[in-house]
Amino acid sequence: MPCKKIAIVVPKYGLVGGGEQFVFELTERLAKYSGNDIHVFANKWQSSSTKITFHKIPIITFPKWLTTISFAYFVQCALKKFQPDIIHTHDRIFEADIATVHSIPHPLWVSEIRKKKSPSLFDRATSWVEKKLYLSDRCRLFMPVSELAAEMIKDFYSLPVTKLQVLPPGIDIDRFHKRDDVVRKSLRHEFGIKSHETLFLFVGMNFELKGLAILIKALARIQPRLKQGAIRLLVVGKGNREKFQAMAEAVGLGSKVVFAGVRNDMEKVYQAADAFVMLSGFDTFGMVVTEAMASGLPVVISDRVGAKDLVVDGENGFVVDRNNDDGIDSALIQLIDPLKNKYMSEKSRESIQVYSWDKLAQKIMDIYNNILL
Template sequence: MTASASCSSAQESKESAPRKLRIAVLNRTFSTTGGGAEHYSVALVEQLAARHEIHVFAQEIDHQWPGVTYHRISMPLRKPRWLNQLWFAYRTWYATRYGFDIVHSHENTWHGDVQTVHVLPVKYNLFHGLTGWRRALRHVKVALSPRLLTYLALEHLRYASRPGRKIVVTSSSLQSIMKIAYPNCSSEVRVVSPGITMPALPVTAQRKSQARISLGLPASAYCLLFVANDYRKKGLEVLLEALAKLPENVVLAVVGHGTQIPLFKSQINSLKLNSRVFFLGSLKDVGPAYDAADCLAHPTLEDTFGMVVLEAMAHGLPVVVSSSRYCGISELLQTGLNALVVQDPRNSLELLHALELLLIQPLLRGQLIRGATDFALNHQWREVAFKQEEIYLSSRKSSFF
């Protein structure tokens, strides 16, 4: 190759590589223990930090990563939450007005070139399906509530049409809901589903045994795993009803914030499950819980995606999950091939039947394990980060690059 050809090739390579951007990421809680939305934000930052200059603006930070700059936003009032949300929106707007190529918000804020939506819109939750006097009464309720007025106002500004603004949702089902709630922003909505980082090592019998010892779980029981911070919304009540009808050697490990444990103690007592339910609390690393388990049960009533399902599949666990009406990831799954999908997560008998199939059909269990691993391999964070990067480059400020 001649010197001129080499120079030309180097120049083409330089031009094809994306420009290094200065990106502000907004998330009130920046920690992997915060929940699915926080985990999504953290994983993207870790992937993009090698190629871009990332600045994280958060009120609670439990994360360190090379090349990432952290900015702690004050929290004068933790409650009421709506006032804190308004404060966070104002302070991050003030701090990111200048000096950034992209402002990426994972929160209900009026500013941000890229807005990632992790939950159902407030407007949809309040008004969808209501007509006549019921809708009129709901409007009265909103008018009398500073909290609801604040959330709706922030949301309206967040999804207001603006040149170059992109709105990212985590599933196609959430995209459909956004079109119903805010049809004017339909052309700006993009789907970027969460990804996964595959475990470095396969789960062996020895690793499973060690994980159970470290977590205080029975060595020989069949262990169901439930991972959530909001136990009620994610279906713990119906899971306990199903567990009571399963054999005595089936136990349940619950991972997540323990604030709702007292709400379920009476149910556990009445179903005589005290010796079969293990509350493990919030784990900074949920990996050992996946290693220790035999199955993930996720009968959620509302999940725009359901990252715990993908995480469990990456660890080779068969999963039982709600249908796409309740859980966004299920629109990508095939029941019987890579998951067991229950149509109505409120039906404990349907959930029970799915869990029993895993107990009595080893061939099905093996198929689900293989299917889960293959599915996870095709949904890794590296590819998700490339999709997010493309959105950055097509946003409003990219026109100045």
């Protein structure tokens, strides 16, 4: 098949963020392996690839309600001139051939997750653009990153299941690898974690939404019930440290919680831990879950995290109701047992192997080819 022009649409490319990382990892591989002419239409980007052509798309950010509409409008103008063979969007625009969906319907985000009584002008504008994309005749396939998102999209926009295909994010298997004892010992020493202590890991840029308070209270509940072994908690990311440090001290865990701030060496940080916990109120996916699993950590995540699609209860982790204290406590206690932890650690690493970025890129290339036939 001759080389085709593929337009990838995203506001920010190669910058910080789960969705941005998804687009970057996938598109870099498409440019390397697909044999097609890859063009990225973005407002900002960061890339060293010589195989991708970038197109600057303006965004009007003031007044704020113009942000989504202006991006969609200027993308439409640019694509009309460019005339690509396929438009693959990762954001809300007026129309595309395929769309990777990193979020739930915006009206549901506003009402159910943000709990806003009434949508702002920005929310209304964003929802309008989103609705045009979902109801356009052109878009052949929507690719949510999780079943959780897919169900909400299908029900809200009354889409046929034939227009939905769940494609979770990939993972860099080489970067996030099974336990390295030398790295583990070094990082645990840095954080002041003793060899006999079970270290639970929390990672997030929003302590409240990601459920740090629930985790701290759960660890406080199980601590007196442990017949042997000690537990510690490592908190990585950004949030109100003072608030949660005070909370830990109030429940008797002050000395057991370590706040590490934002880290750029997460592939090493995972090595220090024994289990990963994410009790979010909502996450469309949660790429840190796959990073933890690739690093050989059993995971405990809430049933409001899209990455639950990858978790087999009792095998590589646990999916729990964040409002069920007994369920959370039971999962954490089981992971303190060395034999159980070792078994689930091996299963976690094993189960994530099929989700490499290269394999995801191949699936996308197959989708492109089907559209181009």
